[in-house]
Structure formats: C-alpha cells, structure tokens
Amino acid sequence: LAGLSSPAWAEQALTDVTFGTNWLAQAEHGGYYQALADGTYEKYGLKVTIVPGGPRANNRMLMTVGKLDFYMGGSLIQAFSAVEKNIPTVVVAAHFQKEPQVLLSHPGQGLDGFESLKTSNDILLSKDGFATFYQWMKAEYGFKDEQVKPFGFTPAPFIANPRAVQQGYATAEPLTIEKAGGFKPNVFLLADYGFSTYSTTVETRRELIEKNPDLVQRFVDASTIGWYNYLYGDNTKANALIKRDNPEMTDELIAYSVAKMKEYGIVDSGDTAKLGIGAMTDARMKDFFDKMVKAGLFKADLDYRRSYTLQFVNKGVGLDLKPRP
Amino acid sequence: MTLPPTAILALHRVEKCYENGVQALSNFDLTVFGNEFLTLLGPSGCGKSTVLRLIAGLSEPTRGAVAWAGASQVDHRHEIGFVFQEPTLMPWANVADNVWLPLRLRGLSRREASRQIAESLSRVGLEAFAAAYPRELSGGMKMRVSIARALVMRPRLLLMDEPFGALDEITRFRLNDDLLRLKADLGCTVVFVTHSVFESVSLSDRVVVMSPRPGSVIAELKVDAPDRRGEDFRVSSRYGELCRAVSKVLSEAMADKEA
C-alpha cells in the first residue's frame, strides 16, 4: 500500500490503457466503471478506456493481438485454451470468485433440483455454454448432448415451454423472466454445484507483464479498489457511466444485479476475506483444471499454471474500504 | 356486320393508333375471300405489317373491327401460319426444332413431326442445316427457316410479310412456284406483303395498293390470268401491262401524299 499515495504518478502524464469487457455495460462491470468514475484510475496514473463487448464481439482476440491492453475474461477455460494454443496471455486477477452462470427452470414442473434438470429435453444453451460448462455437467452429472436445444439469446422460448431449462446470469435473467413470464424461476448457480472457475478475470499479454509490471499492478489495484467502492460505497456515478455506455440499462436491473452479487458472494467471498478482492489461489486453479480434464476439455499434461500469475493479487489491497460488519 | 358469301374475314373502317401517337392505319377497309391470293403493296411504313398483325389478332384496332365469317377469331388463330418480316427464330433451338415448334405446340412429338419437318426444310433447301443454330445461318437462310416453319403446319390462312425479300432470284422464283403449288394443294388463303411489283403480279389474284401512312386502300387490281402461272405468264405482254399498272398506282399514291 506504500505506493498508493506516491505523488510521482500524479505528476507524470497519464498512461493510456484500454480494457475490453466481454459483454454490454452492466452492473457486473461496476468495479471498473467505479474506478473510472471516481478517479481511482487517474490517481494511479491511468487513463482507462472501457471497450464494451457484445454477443459477437471479439475483444479476446483484440487483446491477444495488442489492440487492447487488458481483457475481462469470462472463465478460466479460455485461459487454459490460451496455454494449449501457445497464446501468451495471462490471468492477473480474478474479480469474481464465482461465475454467475445459472440454469433456470420453471417451478413445480419436477425440475426443482439440479439433478432433476436431467429429465428436461429442452435445455436451451448458447454454443459457448455447450462447449464449456455443459461438457463439465456431462462428465460430472451425466447430462446428455441430446437434451440441448439452441439458445437464441431471448428468454421467450423458455417462458413458453414449462419443461424448458435455460442458461443465464444470476444477476439478470431471473428478473427479466419474472417480469415477462410472471413467475419466479428456479435458479441454480453452477458455482454452487462445483463449477469452480474464477470469473470476470483480468487478462493481459505476458509481454506487458514483463515489460511493465508496474502498469499491470496499478491497473489491478485500481480496479480492485473500484470494486470495493462499487459494492460498498456510493456507486451512482459508476452507474451513470454504465447507463451512458448502455442506454437500455435500468436502475432497477442495476440494483437487482448489485443485490444478487452481494447475496451470492460473487465478488467478495471465501478467499477475499483475507486476500482481498481479486484473489486467486493455486488450489482453486488445480481443482478447476482437474474438473475440466475430467470433462474432456483439456489433456492432463497441460501446463495450466502458465495461464495465471499470483504476482499482482492476494495483497489485501482495498480491504480497508470494506465496511466492518 | 355481314360479310360477302365467300369472304372469310373483313377489316371494316379500321384505325390503328400506336401508343406513341403514330397513326398507322386510318379508315382501312379490306375483305379477304376464301382461297384467294391477296397481295398488299405499299410504301415502307404504310402499315402493311400492321394489317397482318390485326388479322392474326396480335394487335387490336383502335377503332373499327376485324370480322370473321362464321365463328370467332380465336377459333382461327391456330389455323393461321405467319411469316413475320423478321425471321424471329428461337436462338436456343436448332433449325429443325424451330420448324417443329407449331407442331410441337399442337402436341406432336419430334418423332411424329419428323417427316413433316424434313419435307418443309427440303422445300426451302435447308435439309443439310437441320442441326445448325440460327446464329450460324445467313440472313436468307434464317428467313427460309421461318418460311419452313409457317408451311410445316399446313395452315388454312397464310400471312406472309415480305418472305422472299432476302432471297436470290432463283430461289425466289422456285419458292414462288412452290407456294402457288402448295396453295393449290392445301386450298388455303394467302395474304402476302411484298415490295416487288413483279412478284405481286406473278403470284396473286388480287393486288391491294396502300397509301403512305396512315395507310388506307387506294387501289385494287384483279390479276386476271390463268390459274397455273409459270415462265409463260412472266414473259407475256399481259404481265408487263399489269406490272406497269400497279407501278403507276403506287407511284401516284406516293406522289399524292407528298404533294
């Protein structure tokens, strides 16, 4: 924490940094918008531009080829893939301890337990979802390929079909469906059933870490502080920015998302109590990698350790900003 | 409208005005009698082709009427053979298939029609070119294919728009004779357009001379000669007389309008 008040940065010109997210601006990106809105990035000598993603945007590749500096990773699977494909990118922080990926089902249809979802023949999944967590569900729980139906990023088919199961984010879909369909769906957070990936990670190129570790550290620290402030401080300015980048975002949904993030401990739970937000541990990494090997996504001899570094996290940055209970 | 007893059709006070305002025919009266050979003669652009198209029902008069003896016009359509002024061959079909067309549209297979096609092609001297495509033919050969196509169906009424204009004299005379023989055989009626005064006299029973546009009938000449005409008739003095008479009417008509 020594550097936090160093005046040296303030005098230097701000460094331009681009950060690509993996979806449209939403409360799940709140920490970064907070750091941007309240001047934390600037304080750390960074002039950050947040580049929102979208259903078919390809920010991951843009970071890889150097058009973006940092990228918000969705899960560790892509990070492991990068190792497999010799792509020199590294996870430097994990701002979500749990991936908010959920499966939803209609209540009272015999689909009220996670295992019972195996009886549905209409599991609506995106192609990404099929290629990732569903492979794990197959290996771990015995789900079948034939149960899957394509998900067109609209909940209408799910609402229309009571036997359907749909993927979604804990922080959004349950609300959308409740409002449109008029019922509260069952929500199964995959993380609670053993899908132990970190999420909303910060990834960057190995070359940047080697050439300018200081810059990486500043971005990770400032973002982490942003998350603390977003969750526990006054986040109205951040939300205004989110709404600017995504005019369709409503206050209601933001409030819902923030509430759910807290409720499920998406950002701040487990290891973060001691290590601070953004924490990662070798044990979690190994646990998840082994599960993915079992699911057939990776070969066991993959050197998955090259996909992350603990160099920039677990330093307790920002712990002081968390209100005492 | 009543027609004279032996008439098969009549154009009565026909006026034809095209969409762009050109008046092609005005007050045109013509009666076609059964089994006759009628020739239309007139300056270029006077409406001869228009008259043939009106008879065939391909065009409708702006005023006046085309009346058929007995039944309705549609009944006659498929008994009409038409040699258009241009060859209008189908570029995608070879010569034999082009000639086959009228029979094909009546349901005859290529095999059933083959004898008739061959006969018709040999009449115009194109047996050897049955497999050639239109673009491989000379101008006169295309026109001959078109003639073969009109003859192959043995029509009851034959409309011919300058069919022999692009042919050499020898072929022309031969086809003239052929046509007369065919007409006698089939007992059909021919309405013929030509620019050759000689041809009109040597072929037809009646020559109708038209005025320049807007076309109307300005003279009719009966060719009173033996039914079977040959070389004899063409060198007779009566032939020369008739030709001169027709020529005179024609040039008077054009002079009239120019004045």
Place this chain on the structure above:
Amino acid sequence: MTLPPTAILALHRVEKCYENGVQALSNFDLTVFGNEFLTLLGPSGCGKSTVLRLIAGLSEPTRGAVAWAGASQVDHRHEIGFVFQEPTLMPWANVADNVWLPLRLRGLSRREASRQIAESLSRVGLEAFAAAYPRELSGGMKMRVSIARALVMRPRLLLMDEPFGALDEITRFRLNDDLLRLKADLGCTVVFVTHSVFESVSLSDRVVVMSPRPGSVIAELKVDAPDRRGEDFRVSSRYGELCRAVSKVLSEAMADKEA
C-alpha cells in the same frame, strides 16, 4: 502480294471455314478498285455477307489474305461505312442517336453532328421520326435508319449488304439514285450486295456473280453504260440485255452445283 495500280484492296485465295465446320468461301479472289461500284450477286448462303465482313476486318480468313493498297487494314477501318444485312440498331437510343453513333465515336457532340444527322435522316425520309425508338419503327424504316447511319459519316468505302431489300420500289429507286449521287460527290468506293439483278445492273460498274456455298467467283460482268444513269438507262435495251446476261450466269451457276 502486289495490287494493280488503281486497286484499293484485294482478297487473295481466301478460304473461310466457320467453327462448326461450314465452309463459306473457298478460293475466293476479288480485287476492288478505287471509286468503283461493285455488286456481289449470288444464291442465298453463298458467302456474300462473309466477304463483306472479311473486307471490314470483322472476320478473319481461315486461309488466304485480304490485302490493302498502301497502309495496313486498321488504318481503313474508320473510313468504312457498313450497312449490315440486319438493321442492328441500338434499342436504347432513338433514331437520331442511332444515326449519331459513328460521329459520336469520332468525338463529335450531338450539337456538332446535328446538321449531318438531319441531312442523313431526310435522305431516307425519316426526319419526322428522329425521336422514335427502334421498336416503334416498321421493318423498312429500321433499315433506312441503318442506311442513314452508314451515310452520315461520309465513308471512303461503303459496304452495303442488301440495304434496299425491305423497301418499296419507289423508295428503292429514289435511294438508288441518291446513292449514285452521293458516291459521285464523295468519290467513294461501294461494295454492294443485292438479290435484285435489275438493281445490280442499274447501279454498278461491275457485277461479280458467286457460286453457291462454298462461294467463289464464277463470273464478272462489266456494266459499260454512261456514268450518270437514270430512268433512260433503265428502259434501254442495253439494260435488258445486261440483266438477262446476269440472270443467265446466276442460274447456270446454281444449276451447275445442283447437278
């Protein structure tokens, strides 16, 4: 190959074989002299159009050569006026614009060319139809536009492929006279294809009669008559004699081949 002194071009032992194997010309020899009016006469499909296309450089002989006096053939291309056997008008352009074409391709604006266009159209009697589109014209009118187009550029060599076949006699005679006058004015050379023996004799200095396909020259007749021919010549006995002579050669040629 050397040409006779006053010759402008010569076809030497030309053979033309089309891609489908049809031999149109074989051993064809022809010399065209400067300032002469040469007529090609021959049965349909004997290769007359092919000869004109070879002269114009639109087609190349399979064997033999087309030789030009002095310079290369390309030099002459833009001095050639060609009336094709078919009118070949541009359907998207009106009559005046169609006639404008040769001048336009030489860089003349419509305004600069307007006098020449009007003159040329009035020569064929179509002043009133300058704004009409080709599809609105009769067959003979289209051909007249095509003639006007060839004349408008005042060519040094005029190739005409049955230009008057679709015209009535009066118009035809008028255009015959016009053509002779124009030729005298321009001092140009004309190679003319016709099926009318009368026309060939009344117009040309020399008549070349071709054999049926494969075409070759079988007879040449000089028409030794006063330079300025008119109605007088056409009723003279010399005229009749010449016509009969040409007719005889033609029918002999065709009979020969048929045997």
Place this chain on the structure above:
Amino acid sequence: MERPLSTSSGRRFGKRDALRIALPFGLLAAAIAAWELYVRAAGVPAYILPAPSLIARTIVSDWPVLSASLLVTLRTTLLGLVLALVGGVMLAVLFSLSRLVEYSLYPFMVALQVTPVIAIAPLLLIYLPQDTAVLACAWIVAFFPILSNTMLGLQSVDRGLIDLFALYGASPSEGPAARLRSHLRVLWHLRRPAALPAFLAGLRIAVGLSLIGAVVAEMAAGSAGAGSGLAYRIIESQYRLNIPRLFAALILLAITGIVLFGAVAAITHVLLRRWHESALAPTR
C-alpha cells in the same frame, strides 16, 4: 415524305396503376388486421408475438432511440451499397476488358462471396480498424450480385452491335493505348447501356443484401452503446425480452429495405421504360 409525329404524352394513369398500388396495400392491411385479431383473440403474450398496434405504439414511444439507431444503420447500408456498386461495377468492367484478369481474379471473388461474412467478421476486426471492418462486411455481402449480374449484362450484348462498334469504334492508330481507348469507347457506348437491365436486377438484389450486410456487420463488429445501429437494438431487445421493441426494429428495417428497393425499382422504370422488354407495358 413522312408526316410529323403527333406527340402524345404517353400512358395516362390508368386502372392498372391504381390496382398496382391498391392491391399490395390492401393485402398488407388485411394481413395486419388478421395478425392483430389473432393476437387479441388467442391472447398471445407480447413476448411471443406482439400485436401490430403494440409495435406501432413502441415505434412511436421509442422513436428517439430507434431513429438514432436507424440513422446509423442507414449510413452503413448506403456506404456499403455505394462501395459494392463501385467495386462490383469496376471489377465487372475490368474483367470485361481483360480475360486474363477475369480468369485470374474471378475465383477469388467467388471465394470472397461464398465465405460467410458473419464467420469472418470477428477476424476482420483483428486486421482492420472497426469502422473499416463494418464497412468491409457490408461491402462483401452486397458486391457479388452486382459483379455477377453486371458481368452477365456486359457479356450478353447483341453480336451485330459488337461488330458495328468494332468497325466504328476502332481507333485510326494502332498500339495498346489506342486499343484500350477503343475498348473503353465500346464499353461506354455499347456495353454500358446493354448491360443496364441486368445490372439493375443485380442492384435490386444488392440493396436488400447491403442492408443485411450492414446488420450482420453491426452484430459482428459494431460497437455497442450509444452510437449503435438497429442490429444492436435487436440483440439488446432480444436479450432483454423487449419483444415489442425487437419487432419495431425489425419493421423499421423492413420498411427501410422496401423504400430502398422501391427507389431502385423507380430508377429502373425510368431508365428502361422506353426500350427494354422487361419495363414495357404489354402493347396489343
């Protein structure tokens, strides 16, 4: 010799034209009415199929958002169309000038055309700046019909006319420069008008495709957020289950397409009215 033409003002507005306009509108109205009735009678929820009236209300109420997006999409569409037009026509002309170039490049054009733009759009983003990538997508989708149809048109010229031009269009001098010049003359005076009908048919196909291209490009490579087009609105509405707005955006797209198509059809009519079979009224 000929009497002057009495110039008439051409066809009047007749029963035929009235029918031509009334029929599709009548049918459209009927279809909309049926849709509205069905939704009301069967009580179909709006998130499955919104009623036309609801869509109309949405268009009105969301007009500020939708119109901004419409403008963005329209801009991409028109730019893509113009590029496709220029590119397609230039390539067709190039190909018609030189067989060598045609043989060499045409297979590449085909490859470009058959490769699904949606699949390569994310890649384009890697190699090109975003704006360029979006335009490239819109262009790729729309240019091939123009290229293909223009080539058909340029090659389908009447043989007689080609001969005519070979004669009158030849340059007095020889050499490659003169040959090129005479080629260009033939191109301009003969092949251009002759190719017009087929080219315009290609254009009719291309306007629709350029709209599709713009939407795909926006989906694949477009920015989200404030300055984003109708594609973004559609995805977002889908995601947010705002189905009435989704339909509103779709309807706006369809209307845009129909208007563009109508414009091309009108141009076609004006250009071909006087001479081409496909645009002539059937005369009797």
Place this chain on the structure above:
Amino acid sequence: MERPLSTSSGRRFGKRDALRIALPFGLLAAAIAAWELYVRAAGVPAYILPAPSLIARTIVSDWPVLSASLLVTLRTTLLGLVLALVGGVMLAVLFSLSRLVEYSLYPFMVALQVTPVIAIAPLLLIYLPQDTAVLACAWIVAFFPILSNTMLGLQSVDRGLIDLFALYGASPSEGPAARLRSHLRVLWHLRRPAALPAFLAGLRIAVGLSLIGAVVAEMAAGSAGAGSGLAYRIIESQYRLNIPRLFAALILLAITGIVLFGAVAAITHVLLRRWHESALAPTR
C-alpha cells in the same frame, strides 16, 4: 441444293482453355506462397494468422471432426438451395402468369428479402421446430436472387417470339382453362429457355448465398454438439482460441462454395454454349 454439313467436333482444347485453368491456380499458388513466406519471415504467431501449411495440417489432423461438420453444413446448404430454387422459380412463374398476384405478393417478398435473417433467426426458433427454422433461414437468404433474376429473364423475352407464340400457342377453344393452358405452353417452350441465362446468373449468386444462409442459420439456430455444422466449429474454435482450426473451417467453407459455384458455372456452360452470347467463345 445445299451441300451437307461436314460435322466437326467443335473447338479443341486450346491455349485459351489452358490459360483459363492455369492462371487462377498459378495466382492462387502464388498468393498462398506469399502468405506462407510472410508468416514465416515476420514470425506472425499462429493465433493471429496461421500459415497455410499449418491450416493444411489442421485440416488433415482434424478431418474426422471437420468432415462430419462439413457434411451437416453441406446438407443444409443443398436443401436450402433446392428450396430456394423451387420457391424462387415457382414464385417467378406465378408472378409471370398473373400480374394481380405479382402486385399483391412482390412487396412481401421484398420485405422478406431485406429483413436480415440473423435478426429473425431466433424468432423463427420460437415459432418453428429447430430443423425447419434452420432451413427457413437458409431458404430466405438464397431465394430472392433466384426470384428476381428469373423474373427479369421471364420478362425479357423478344417481342417477336411472344407474338409467334401468341399465334401458334393459342388454344383452339376459349375459356380460362384453355387460356391457362396456352399460358403454360408459352411459359415452357418460350419463357423457360429465354429466361435461362438470367436464371443461371441468379443461381450463381444463390449458391454462395445459400452457403452463407446455412452458416448464419446454424449460428443462430443450429444445434451444438455432435450433429453440428461448420458454423459451430467456427464459434467453438473462436471461443477456444483455436485459430488454425477456425481458418481450416473457413477454408473448407470457401472450397465448398467454389465447388458449388463451379458446378453451376459448368451447368451454365453446357446449357448456353450453343446459343447465348454470354457463353459463346468470341469468334472472328
């Protein structure tokens, strides 16, 4: 009177044909070599731009996976194309038979064409079973060029020939049935062959589009997993950062497209070789 034709076997395989084949392949080879060289010399990592050799190796090594997907995509493409063909031609014929039908339905067809399929694919999934939805997408994309070009072709028939058929094709009896029969005869014997060149040009556009349609449909509505097409492989490769495989899938798509296109071009050549300007060798 005429001497019999000496039938020749037509054009031999000449320099021109050799060039026609050698040039594109030569250029292609050169382009691939340049690509390979560039990647090696500049040391471009495989995840940015894989070398052709790597892509080739990937195609070979991943052949079991890729070939299965290729088959799925090919099936969708061909089915979509056949449907587009049947639909487009039938509509064109219907429109050419009745102006009334044309006026009423054509605007709807245009709307269908301009609405981006990628935007409506998810909607189609709601209303239709999955297989049908995928096919519908592939169909929507490909059918319009066929409709539009076939209509152009059907309408561009020479007037003289129309007259000819009006005369010889007329039925001896009157009445609507007879009129329809004579209409159909004209359609078959006259308009069908006359429309062929334009129709085939439309088909050349449509093969590419049907492939695109199949990919878009798969992306939007296709199944993932075992029975999935190349589109899924592309998305999966993209997600898993398997760029060489992504390129391999794209190359397979392009090759498929070129082969389909080549097949249509060959059919075109065979059908038009003997009579249409666009397929004739330039004679002198």
